[in-house]
Amino acid sequence: MNLRRVLSLSAIELLYSAGGSNWLLLLLVWVSASTFLLGYLIGSYYLASALALGRLYLWGFLLALATSTTYELQRISKHRYDDPVSWLPLKDEELVTSSLIHHLVTSSPIILGLFSGVLFGLSRRGIDPGLSPIFISIMLVYIYLAASLSFSFRPLIGRLAGLVRRGRPFLRFLLNLGLLVSYLIILTAGLGLLPSLGELWYIPISWPYYSLDLFLSGRHEAFLLMLSMTASLCVFTYLLSIEAYGRSKFELPPPRMPAGFWGKGPVVAIVEKDLKAFVRKPELLGYFSVPALLLFLIFAQPGSANLAFTTTLGLGIFVEMVGVSMLGLEGAGVWRLVSSPLSARQLLASKLTVPMLMGSWAMLPLVSALHIKGVMPDLRTLVVMASVIPSVSAGSVYLGFKAASYSETPYPKVVKPIPSLIAMVLGILISLLVGSPLILGLDPFLAPMASALFSLAFLFAGMKEAERLLGGYRSLGR
Amino acid sequence: MVVIEFDRVSKRFGEVSALDKVSFRVGKGEIFGLLGPNGSGKSTAMRLCVGILRPDEGSVRVLGHDTKSEARLVKRLVGYSPEEPRLYDFLSGYEYLNFVSGIYGLKPEERREKIDRFVEAFGLEGKIDEEIKGYSRGMRQKVSLIAAMLHDPEVLVLDEPVAGLDPRSARIVKELLKGFKRMGRSILISTHILGVAEAICDRVALMRRGRLLVSGRMDELLKMGGLEDVFLELECKEDLREVVEALLK
Numbered sequence: 001m002n003l004r005r006v007l008s009l010s011a012i013e014l015l016y017s018a019g020g021s022n023w024l025l026l027l028l029v030w031v032s033a034s035t036f037l038l039g040y041l042i043g044s045y046y047l048a049s050a051l052a053l054g055r056l057y058l059w060g061f062l063l064a065l066a067t068s069t070t071y072e073l074q075r076i077s078k079h080r081y082d083d084p085v086s087w088l089p090l091k092d093e094e095l096v097t098s099s100l101i102h103h104l105v106t107s108s109p110i111i112l113g114l115f116s117g118v119l120f121g122l123s124r125r126g127i128d129p130g131l132s133p134i135f136i137s138i139m140l141v142y143i144y145l146a147a148s149l150s151f152s153f154r155p156l157i158g159r160l161a162g163l164v165r166r167g168r169p170f171l172r173f174l175l176n177l178g179l180l181v182s183y184l185i186i187l188t189a190g191l192g193l194l195p196s197l198g199e200l201w202y203i204p205i206s207w208p209y210y211s212l213d214l215f216l217s218g219r220h221e222a223f224l225l226m227l228s229m230t231a232s233l234c235v236f237t238y239l240l241s242i243e244a245y246g247r248s249k250f251e252l253p254p255p256r257m258p259a260g261f262w263g264k265g266p267v268v269a270i271v272e273k274d275l276k277a278f279v280r281k282p283e284l285l286g287y288f289s290v291p292a293l294l295l296f297l298i299f300a301q302p303g304s305a306n307l308a309f310t311t312t313l314g315l316g317i318f319v320e321m322v323g324v325s326m327l328g329l330e331g332a333g334v335w336r337l338v339s340s341p342l343s344a345r346q347l348l349a350s351k352l353t354v355p356m357l358m359g360s361w362a363m364l365p366l367v368s369a370l371h372i373k374g375v376m377p378d379l380r381t382l383v384v385m386a387s388v389i390p391s392v393s394a395g396s397v398y399l400g401f402k403a404a405s406y407s408e409t410p411y412p413k414v415v416k417p418i419p420s421l422i423a424m425v426l427g428i429l430i431s432l433l434v435g436s437p438l439i440l441g442l443d444p445f446l447a448p449m450a451s452a453l454f455s456l457a458f459l460f461a462g463m464k465e466a467e468r469l470l471g472g473y474r475s476l477g478r
Numbered sequence: 479m480v481v482i483e484f485d486r487v488s489k490r491f492g493e494v495s496a497l498d499k500v501s502f503r504v505g506k507g508e509i510f511g512l513l514g515p516n517g518s519g520k521s522t523a524m525r526l527c528v529g530i531l532r533p534d535e536g537s538v539r540v541l542g543h544d545t546k547s548e549a550r551l552v553k554r555l556v557g558y559s560p561e562e563p564r565l566y567d568f569l570s571g572y573e574y575l576n577f578v579s580g581i582y583g584l585k586p587e588e589r590r591e592k593i594d595r596f597v598e599a600f601g602l603e604g605k606i607d608e609e610i611k612g613y614s615r616g617m618r619q620k621v622s623l624i625a626a627m628l629h630d631p632e633v634l635v636l637d638e639p640v641a642g643l644d645p646r647s648a649r650i651v652k653e654l655l656k657g658f659k660r661m662g663r664s665i666l667i668s669t670h671i672l673g674v675a676e677a678i679c680d681r682v683a684l685m686r687r688g689r690l691l692v693s694g695r696m697d698e699l700l701k702m703g704g705l706e707d708v709f710l711e712l713e714c715k716e717d718l719r720e721v722v723e724a725l726l727k
Binding site for chain 1 (some may be wrong): 529530532549550556560564576577579580581582583609625
């Protein structure tokens with residue numbers, strides 16, 4: 001195996017995933033910072049006084065699996081017959097090793113950021129996080145295992161997806177999702193995330209954790225045994241992934257996803273354009289006053305009663321305002337979208353992405369402000385807040401199709417007044433319903449369920465509206 | 479080979495009949511001109527051809543694909559520039575063209591090279607990175623034309639392509655269209671500048687109030703005494719000299 005060739009290949013794949021060298025560093029810094037903050041909140045507020053290490057590693061492993069699954073999905077869109085790796089004289093082990101290095105490098109900021117945050121949060125509360133560097137190095141082993149296991153399932157998923165003629169990317173997505181769920185069930189012996197790994201010693205994936213546990217408790221012989229078992233597991237999954245690659249490379253290549261689903265296609269082009277509109281169009285810039293006002297309210301309000309709920313409601317209103325404007329911001333230039341070869345799905349996806357992105361971005365300073373104010377935004381609160389974003393986005397984008405005002409005379413309006421009022425009321429209602437667990441003391445996991453139901457209903461309705469618009473923009477007349 | 483086919487196409491907007499049983503065909507490698515006064519239905523025909531509008535009666539087919547049932551495919555095959563291109567004012571010219579390239583799925587490395595080539599040809603260097611809101615009508619027209627041609631479409635549908643352009647750019651557009659024709663591409667243009675039609679069109683159709691009055695080869699119409707005379711003969715029933723004299727009184 002040529003090490004230089006392996007490193008070059010992984011570097012190329014790394015730049016490929018980041019969309020170029022300009023974005024790579026920024027992406028890594030952004031991901032590390034965000035995950036560190038999340039980890040810090042978990043460490044500061046969520047974890048009980050006794051650190052459930054096993055559970056923590058399980059979460060980390062699942063996160064690593066999720067990221068490697070995402071990269072697997074990206075492969076569907078990016079790798080083709082004419083990829084140099086398909087015809088250059090490269091060895092299977094070189095390709096697999098380079099892919100594993102790529103996964104390790106790209107997953108590390110997420111996992112390491114999260115875990116460093118957790119450990120920092122714990123130490124801030126006076127809980128001894130133990131040997132942090134060792135914790136993190138064990139986590140790297142888990143990232144590696146997640147990546148190599150994902151590779152091992154590639155031929156199976158490829159072949160299953162090959163059974164259908166249409167919708168292969170979607171089927172691949174579902175299969176990868178199924179894989180994640182299966183891991184979860186196997187790893188936890190069907191008991192969910194509640195038990196720690198301490199009860200699951202017979203499952204090989206818990207061996208890295210046991211190695212650490214035995215080392216910390218000073219049982220050196222047992223530690224060496226467990227370490228060698230862990231090493232064997234790593235070698236086994238490595239060989240398995242090479243074998244799997246060898247079996248999958250001569251199959252038909254995975255079908256390319258429609259341009260825009262992933263990568264630099266129409267969806268990304270529209271999202272980029274719309275984001276620019278929000279910072280350049282004066283009539284849209286004002287929307288940013290909503291999160292600013294919310295920040296002010298958080299600090300201005302005496303006490304902290306129901307502050308998390310109020311913030312959730314405000315976040316919902318902000319997302320609604322952005323969502324309902326998504327089509328109207330096209331203005332008289334809407335002919336460009338209507339005359340372009342866009343599918344209704346692409347149009348809807350692009351218009352949904354912006355309010356969801358902006359809602360997520362607004363959530364970060366709001367949660368930080370709540371934290372500074374002394375409100376404990378624990379994971380349950382975060383789940384409820386995050387659940388409001390997709391449902392309100394879907395609802396407001398759907399209504400935005402009806403509310404859009406393309407006229408620029410006498411001045412650009414973006415949305416018509418009456419439908420925009422209806423959308424505002426609807427946005428508040430959805431936020432109230434989805435956010436109600438925060439104030440009524442209900443199970444917070446009702447929020448994502450309610451959100452999913454609302455989102456699905458509005459997505460169907462939005463698809464119809466998008467199809468109607470692309471079929472001919474009658475509202476514009478002649 | 480028929481590339482564009484209008485078959486007894488009618489389109490109404492409320493009480494107004496924009497097109498009334500219009501039929502014509504455009505062959506491969508042909509420049510076909512739609513001529514007519516304002517409100518004659520040229521732009522509606524163009525929009526029907528791109529799949530932006532749907533016909534109430536009849537059918538429009540582009541390369542054999544129905545614009546109603548296969549609108550998305552047709553839109554991919556066609557490059558379109560409307561009469562008054564409303565662009566996104568908050569973008570720069572380059573950002574707009576980059577956006578359109580993204581919509582058509584052009585690779586990033588391909589985009590820069592193509593955009594630069596067109597920008598240089600249309601004399602937009604130095605202006606292309608400025609926001610569109612500061613552009614003149616002619617500059618907007620140039621950006622819109624470049625956007626229509628970026629993805630190498632099989633068919634170009636251009637509504638008044640040289641309106642508002644300076645003479646140099648108008649000449650470039652005309653030469654470019656001839657070049658497209660030589661490459662076997664078909665072009666449907668509308669214009670009320672008869673000189674443009676005479677200079678580049680192989681065949682023309684004269685329209686009035688949503689109806690197609692006459693269509694034929696350019697050389698045949700020229701034999702009938704020039705395009706302007708044919709046009710006026712069909713368009714204006716009254717004696718124009720009497721109108722002019724009445725105005726001069």
